[in-house]
Amino acid sequence: MTQGMSMKMTDLQDLYLEQLQDVYSAERQLLESLGKMAQAASTPELRQGFELHAGQTREQIARLERIVGELGGQPGGKTCQAMRGLVAEGQEMIERQADPAVRDAGLIAAAQRAEHYEISAYGTLRTYAEILGRTEDAELLRTSEDEEKATDMKLTGLARSINMQALG
Incomplete structure (x- = not known):
């Protein structure tokens, strides 16, 4: 059996727990990646954005x-x-030989893909929590979902200027 396949899922609460564990893994992996992305960023605002999101x-x-x-x-x-x-994908961008503005634009693209994955995951988890009557969980998950959406908007704002610099 592959990792994570051993637990039998019989109801929505089982799926909820499994999906919580999945997003926990996602966040732990992203946390490690954000430090590397911050170091690779040449734009101070982008570096600061990655550090804040960490x-x-x-x-x-x-x-x-x-x-x-x-x-x-x-x-x-x-x-x-x-x-x-x-x-x-983010690590590939870090390791690429690229103009600093081009690398920063690529780092934003990689980060936004991760943010969109997390927005989706938190939205699903929040819905499960609501259905299961876990109101406090739903509020905590909504807070995380809102933070991911705000980070995505900040990255979009940074991309406007960085993408123009990457034009050359």
Whole structure:
């Protein structure tokens, strides 16, 4: 059996727990990647944006640990394959020989793909929490979802100027 396939899923709460573990893995992987992306960024605003989001990501991880703990589960034990691929794309951009503005534009593209994945994941989790009557979970998950949306908007704002610089 592949990792994460051992737990039998019989109801929405089982799926909810499994998806929480998946997003926990995604956040842990992204946290590591954000530090590398911050170091690779040449634009101070972009570097600062990655560093700020790393701080938010730590808070999001703590929220997930709290929710999973209250469900009686362990947050680890599952690897988010989607984020593994998204992080690998970001790493490729870091390692590319590129003009600094072009690299920054590529880093934003990679980061926004990760943000969109997380916005989707948190939206789904929030919906599950609401259906399961877990109102407090839903509020915590909405906070994380809103933070991801705000980060995506900030990246879009930075991309406007950086993409123009990348034109050459």
